[in-house]
Amino acid sequence: MGQEALLGRDVLLLVAYSFPVSVSIGLRMVILMPYLSLLGFSESQMGLIATVGTLSMAILAVPMGILSDMRGRKAFLASSRLLVAFSDLMFLTLRSFEALLIANFIGGLGASMSSAVRYAFLADKTSGPRRRWAFTASFALFSLGSVAGSLLAGLPDLIRARYGLDLAEATRLLFALCMASSLTSFSLVLPVRDERPRPGRRARLLAVRSWDVIGFFCLFQALLGLGAGLVVPWFSYYFFARFGARLSELGFLFAAAQAAMALGSVSASKMASRLGSIRTVVACQLASVGALLAIPLSPSFTLASAFYVLRAVLVNMATPVLRAYYMGLLKRDERASGNALLNSTFWSFRSLGTYCSGLLMETVSLDMPFFITSLLYLSSSLVLYGAFGRRAESATSL
Numbered sequence: 546m547g548q549e550a551l552l553g554r555d556v557l558l559l560v561a562y563s564f565p566v567s568v569s570i571g572l573r574m575v576i577l578m579p580y581l582s583l584l585g586f587s588e589s590q591m592g593l594i595a596t597v598g599t600l601s602m603a604i605l606a607v608p609m610g611i612l613s614d615m616r617g618r619k620a621f622l623a624s625s626r627l628l629v630a631f632s633d634l635m636f637l638t639l640r641s642f643e644a645l646l647i648a649n650f651i652g653g654l655g656a657s658m659s660s661a662v663r664y665a666f667l668a669d670k671t672s673g674p675r676r677r678w679a680f681t682a683s684f685a686l687f688s689l690g691s692v693a694g695s696l697l698a699g700l701p702d703l704i705r706a707r708y709g710l711d712l713a714e715a716t717r718l719l720f721a722l723c724m725a726s727s728l729t730s731f732s733l734v735l736p737v738r739d740e741r742p743r744p745g746r747r748a749r750l751l752a753v754r755s756w757d758v759i760g761f762f763c764l765f766q767a768l769l770g771l772g773a774g775l776v777v778p779w780f781s782y783y784f785f786a787r788f789g790a791r792l793s794e795l796g797f798l799f800a801a802a803q804a805a806m807a808l809g810s811v812s813a814s815k816m817a818s819r820l821g822s823i824r825t826v827v828a829c830q831l832a833s834v835g836a837l838l839a840i841p842l843s844p845s846f847t848l849a850s851a852f853y854v855l856r857a858v859l860v861n862m863a864t865p866v867l868r869a870y871y872m873g874l875l876k877r878d879e880r881a882s883g884n885a886l887l888n889s890t891f892w893s894f895r896s897l898g899t900y901c902s903g904l905l906m907e908t909v910s911l912d913m914p915f916f917i918t919s920l921l922y923l924s925s926s927l928v929l930y931g932a933f934g935r936r937a938e939s940a941t942s943l
Contacts, residue, residue, distance in 0.1 A: 555737045556679055559667050562622075562733045563683045564690040566659070569629070569726040571694020571803065575795050576701070576716050578782035583713035584640060588782075592903025594645050595778050596896045601653030603893035607885045609658045614882050618666040619739035621658045626731035628655030633724035637717065657888070665880040666737075668872040677817075677869045684865035688806045695800035697722060699793030716792065758874045759883050761932035763890040765925050770891035772921030774898020775914035776837070779906070780853065787911055788846035798850050802857035809862030817863070822870040823933045826863040830926045833859035834919050841912035860922075 581591045613621050632652030635644060664680070671679045701715035708715075776783075784790040784798070816825045836856035843849035875883045902914045 556670050558733050558737050560683045562730050563687040565726040565729040567687040567690030568694040569723040571691035572698050572723050575695055575698035575781050575799050579785045580716045588903045588907040592900045594649050596900040597646050598649035598653035599892045599896035601650045602657040603889050605657040607889045611882050613662045617739040618662045621662045623734045625655040625658035626727045630724045630727035633720045637720040665884050668880055680865040680869040688803045691803035692800045695796045699796035702793040755875050765929045766887050766891040767894045768921050768925035770894035771898045772918035774895035775902040775918045778899050802854045805858045806861045809858040817866045822866050826867045827926045827930045829859050829863045834922050838919050841915045
């Protein structure tokens, strides 16, 4: 097999890797918070369990990115899936608060290794228009995998009706599907060739040189992450607690949102060709704020669901465009480190938002986090456009 064919195979495997990863994420996105609630944990305890996972991602994303730039991508990407599979096994077999804290921390460790490396690995093997296609295809498959995972999240209602298990026990069984998805993604990474970095590089953060770019992107991600932490991990619980929605209803809702996001990502790529990457991202994000504000003001689950889908599409459709743009602004040997800094910032503030949201829901109201998030999303859009709105689009080809 020629070098070009091998490179094409590697790109396809890395793009395909997104699907089983997102099946697991789609499942967890629907079932985790309701499952913790069914186990009897308070909202502050639920927030703490969710927070340790994102906090471990925040703490470890940067060192994982630096080591990946030094040692290569493949080992980190493969190891990440084994750690996530072990976390799934703990959720499947254990129920105590302390055990689930540890399990989610381990899952966050695995996720930090994956998030720091995956986009850099894909960027290393693509360039120019092919890179934008690869990022868009990866995001579309990720969205489709999340659709499958979200639909599978409705299985506990069927298991409960058919076999008479209580809802908590039926939900617990789905972590076996999460584990199988993690092991499948591990198998897809194994054939990918790893390109060894240049010898003699030192393990130091100052290897990153594009601090002007990274600094503004980190500020943008801090505001975005804080807002996302306040609402995104809590959507399934919000609908579960406020409207009494069943897991099967939540599964269909999240699946519809993910399917619409997959189509939206293709539209965003076309928009970026006409408007430019940054204008596309800012336009989508500003439009999403109105939909977000409408959710707590909705009197019914049906209406809130419609606004949830609209918000999910608008806020996420331009994600691959922004990732490709950011990767294009960084040098090859700083991409994993630069991406890790971005992820570390996002997940640090998202973990803070997740815990604060639990406290707000417990002490103020279920709706308050939505209003605070809207202000944070508006601020992040202003930062992004102010820093990069007038930068030449040709910079993405660096």
